[in-house]
Amino acid sequence: MPKLGMEPIRREALVKATIAEIGEHGTLGVTVSQIARRAGMSSALAHHYFGGKEQIFVAAMRYTMGVYAAEVRGALVMATGPAERVEAVVRASFSPRNFRADTVAAWLNFYVLAQVSDEARRLLDIYHRRIRSNLCHALRDPLGARAWPVAERVAALIDGVYLRQSLGHGTPDGDAAVEQVMGYARLELERAPT
Amino acid sequence: MPKLGMEPIRREALVKATIAEIGEHGTLGVTVSQIARRAGMSSALAHHYFGGKEQIFVAAMRYTMGVYAAEVRGALVMATGPAERVEAVVRASFSPRNFRADTVAAWLNFYVLAQVSDEARRLLDIYHRRIRSNLCHALRDPLGARAWPVAERVAALIDGVYLRQSLGHGTPDGDAAVEQVMGYARLELERAPT
């Protein structure tokens, strides 16, 4: 059975199982055994490859952020002009995938962890920096010096709307979320001339 | 020792101890014993008065929200005019108290719990409805029909900015947070004429 090169396969299986398990239970209070069982291996193997539960979860979050970053890049290549570029970032943030219960649970628990785990905090910083950079880049041309504060506000608005859509009643509505954020973005772009 | 009317005293002590303990550990993974010890009683008594850990935490969150609501009301009575009323709500949301580590920890864990606990979800709904109502009321006069979507956006912006300030580097800056939100609010108020 033991074939070579199992490590990356096991790691990915664990990462995906972690997200699924946290999505089902809502909490980080899932056990390594549950995650390992879902990934089809013993808990000892999970510890062998990752070291501990927190490291497994951070890896899972890194994965989630990677997928999100890819979504953003994918949307950006088809965008022309500032408004479209901003909308690309916003749309990616509110994609169906990001509103799935497991993704939401991952993010919420990630925020909790970021309070106390340096590694998680670092990862969160990367997310903040990336989205800020993407938005700034899109806004720099039309807004000039105002690009920075507007980007910051759009980023915060994305997070806030995401939170409310995720925890509100009923199924989250991605299009409505996009409109909520773009409503502000367009306002800034229309009064553009710096 | 057993005097009458201990119940409210014990409950309050437990609620405050819960917030302090979660603030110190960051997580809901604190034990009932830790909370009870901090509140100066046995864990059995905590169970006696609240039933279980989740109920203790929900009570703690209800308390936190109550304090916040009082802050908002206090700020509102001194406000005249739409802009000031909005700013009152925003300022209260970013008061030093709300940026204390224990309050932040309470809110973040509350979001996690709201995914799976009906009681927590109901409480979160109350928060959403209240802030929406306060902002709508402040904006209805100058913005008319546009009051609702703008209020929703301001509310989301508050949550988003709060999240970023709390989990960003360094000490949260309440004034900067207020300015970030009011920057948008004023934009809407200036183009006011419906």
Next chain:
DNA sequence: TTTCTTTGATTGACGAGTCAATAAAAACCA
């Protein structure tokens, strides 16, 4: 005495992380 308060002790269970031991593939060697 009745009622409220309080806790020590207990139950019954679970969990993270470790370790020694097994299994199998690959690399080395003759």
Next chain:
DNA sequence: TGGTTTTTATTGACTCGTCAATCAAAGAAA
């Protein structure tokens, strides 16, 4: 080629610790 060693993969069993929740019983006021 056949045999042997090394490396990687894998897990069952175990340690040590924890914890939520219960309960019977005791202390004290009404």
